Amino acid sequence: MNSTILITVITLSAIGMAAALILYFVARKFRVHEDPRIDEVEEVLPAANCGGCGYPGCRNFAEALVKSDSFEGLFCPVGGNEVMAKVAEILGREAVTQAPLVAVVRCNGSPGHRPKTSVYDGPVTCAIAHALYTGESDCPYGCLGYGDCVEACTFDAMYMDPKTNLPVVIDNKCTACGACVEACPRDIIELRKKNPKDRKIFVCCINEEKGAVARKNCKVACIGCGACVKVCPFDAITLENNLAYIDAEKCRLCRKCSPVCPTNSILEINFPEKKMVVKGQEKKDAKEGSGKEEKVAASGSEQKESGEESKKDKESNSSNK
Template sequence: MFTVIMVLVVLGGIGAVFGFILAFANRKFAMEVNPLIHEVEDILPKGQCGACGYAGCAAYAEAVVMKDDVPPNLCVPGKDAVAKLVAEITGKKAEEVEPRIAHVRCKGTSEKAALSYKYKGVHDCKAASLIQGGPKGCKHGCIGFGTCVSSCPFGAMTMGENGLPVVNRKKCTGCGKCEESCPKNVIQMISINARVKVDCNSKDKGAIARKLCSAACIGCGLCAKNCSYGAIQVQNNLAVVDQKICAEKCSEATCLAKCPTGAIKVANELIANKNSDTVKVTI
């Protein structure tokens, strides 16, 4: 019994000594934190998405307060509203932030896209892509296992019944986490004001692309020929839209009418209808 008491006394004494040492060190080497850092962190969305280029909201808050060369508009999810508040707190000038949204460049549903084999394994796009590029015949298309959905910190994506992810325009902040998580580079951030979009990511030649997916862009170039402003080019057998030219000059999306597979679509019906009553959306 005496031994037990002595052991407890010794351990208690050692603990007290180390406690005093830590307390002294804490006071001796404590660093004062700029209160502006906490103010900035409080107004950030707390998505910890890393779109700003820093490891979370706290890291960006510290950088934007302590470093003169870090701009106040790096929080993509926060958009202009947060950028202006950060600018006010830090005394910096906030350049305008262009809102963006995730665009799923694939319409290869289970009904339209062929499979090269039946996959049985971890239900994850990155894991599936390691086996012959994934089960989908088109090796550029969405695998459809929802890795992008699980990576979205704002709950802006869900898996549709057709096996493809669906973006909620109201919730999407354009942070880019889903874009980073996709092993096929199917997801792309585009301007929320984009007029038209290409719902395909295939780089295969026309005949092959059409065989693997009935909704694929076949690189025929009809959309480019019907664009009056040169906003569309065919690169690597895929139509690519220059959104800046399209948004600034186009008032009638004539490119939509000639697409034989319907791979090119109106990106935002509200904007299209607002800017022109003659936008053709029927393929």
């Protein structure tokens, strides 16, 4: 009995030792030399593996960063300037900075604005519905509402608003990785410059059809009238293919364009609503940030402010800068 136990223990230990020795030598022999900085760089990356940088994962991006000589074309949108600065430090290079971006959904075609003209009866994914036909409304540019973008978001920064049937971006969670932009078959989502207090003014429509057609299919479509182009003091608005576009780089958030839009397709978000703006109140508004944005997006067209107010806000904005 005792000898059985003894033999068992000895054999097992012997096998263990032998295996350990083999492993040790194999590990020595087949060791792959890797730049230790790759590990260091990977350590500071966000480890989200979202693919926002264009590489399949953070590890691959770290390899690319270490192997390349400059940061050209290499940027982690999720970690932003902070992470890139750390990476620069590890690699002993000059850090590059990029203005932070945020995803913006450029369609406001809620059921109230855009009448339903058919019933889609296929798999619940925008990709298939888009390939099949215009979607449940007659607007061939508008959001289909099956949430491919929400599905693609790895940061829980998007959700479908059940009332409007449109996706909503939660600004403070959005890392501008671009997954939703990629997922949307209609290119409705755009990455735009992030403004202080998450304020934004943009044309919430990408319909390039003639005004009458666009208007017939959706009450809040851009009809390409050009009123906003005329009123913009900074040449930030261009009109192409019956569609106005506000260049986020040139826009100074003066809020002159939104009131003149006949179809309310230019949205102002996270701006104070009150006529007289007191500094303290403004801060409170900003704190309510994301919650309020949904409200604005939902009611959308009801947003109208007088020109006087926007002027005042423009001043306060420029002073912020």
